[in-house]
Amino acid sequence: MARTPSRPRPLAVEPELARTAFESITAQIAAITLPEGSPPGDLKAIANAALELSALAEDPTLRPRFEKLPEDEFDALLVDQLTAYARALQHCLVEQEAAAEARGEVVLPEALITHAVDLRARMLKVVIHYFEDDQELAPEVKALGRKKGYAATVSDLQKLAGIYEARKTVVERDPKYWRAGDAQEAREAASEIEKALAAARGEAEQRFSEASQKLGHALGPVFEEVRSTALWLLRKVGGAEKVPALPVTRVRKPKAEKTETEPSPEAPPASPAAHESPAEAAAPASAS
Numbered sequence: 001m002a003r004t005p006s007r008p009r010p011l012a013v014e015p016e017l018a019r020t021a022f023e024s025i026t027a028q029i030a031a032i033t034l035p036e037g038s039p040p041g042d043l044k045a046i047a048n049a050a051l052e053l054s055a056l057a058e059d060p061t062l063r064p065r066f067e068k069l070p071e072d073e074f075d076a077l078l079v080d081q082l083t084a085y086a087r088a089l090q091h092c093l094v095e096q097e098a099a100a101e102a103r104g105e106v107v108l109p110e111a112l113i114t115h116a117v118d119l120r121a122r123m124l125k126v127v128i129h130y131f132e133d134d135q136e137l138a139p140e141v142k143a144l145g146r147k148k149g150y151a152a153t154v155s156d157l158q159k160l161a162g163i164y165e166a167r168k169t170v171v172e173r174d175p176k177y178w179r180a181g182d183a184q185e186a187r188e189a190a191s192e193i194e195k196a197l198a199a200a201r202g203e204a205e206q207r208f209s210e211a212s213q214k215l216g217h218a219l220g221p222v223f224e225e226v227r228s229t230a231l232w233l234l235r236k237v238g239g240a241e242k243v244p245a246l247p248v249t250r251v252r253k254p255k256a257e258k259t260e261t262e263p264s265p266e267a268p269p270a271s272p273a274a275h276e277s278p279a280e281a282a283a284p285a286s287a288s
Contacts (some may be wrong), residue, residue: 040216
């Protein structure tokens with residue numbers, strides 16, 4: 001079974017490689033359009049997993065096997081693209097953090113944060129009650145509400161909205177804390193905080209923050225294409241357990257409604273698609 005890291009390891013950044021990768025794909029990053037909805041997830045963890053998968057794919061015993069696959073089944077250049085995206089993401093995260101430190105604290109309006117934290121607390125009660133022991137959602141549910149700061153509040157609200165939408169028929173049975181418009185309200189509150197943070201950020205911090213989000217989304221399909229192909233190539237020779245999974249929050253539907261399946265071991269994967277208190281709970285220390 002592929003491994004999914006429970007928490008991101010520290011970024012092992014090679015500054016020159018990361019900067020060079022970023023500079024080489026600036027035009028590509030600018031052309032990426034961010035989709036509506038949830039953010040890509042923990043960007044540090046995504047970068048770590050992508051570089052781990054890249055290193056595995058570049059192994060001298062495996063890279064030639066990628067390249068032997070027909071181009072209409074798999075483009076071996078996706079391995080290089082995975083590496084470039086991951087290193088560029090590292091560069092953006094480092095630069096964003098540096099700009100945030102230079103900027104100092106951001107303090108958002110108390111009414112905005114109080115509303116967001118209260119909404120999170122109420123939705124969390126519903127989610128814990130129904131899904132604390134759910135086979136698919138339990139790990140995510142246990143992580144919700146643990147971190148403080150504006151970024152954690154935004155992330156929790158978006159994840160809670162995703163759970164509410166995916167398990168609507170379950171949460172709407174709650175007689176005490178569930179409200180019909182909670183999911184939409186959570187997304188709106190998260191969006192308001194993000195806009196307020198963006199307004200308080202300097203140009204450099206905002207620029208690298210947006211680039212990080214774009215790269216996080218763009219890495220998804222490239223990562224999954226390389227990963228599914230690696231799993232297929234290693235299906236008989238062993239080593240599939242070394243293939244990392246992308247640590248992106250994905251709220252799945254109940255099993256009866258699932259449509260996605262793991263890649264078949266009998267044939268190569270399909271070719272890639274187009275390439276507390278409110279004050280404590282939302283302390284500005286994690287604003288970036």
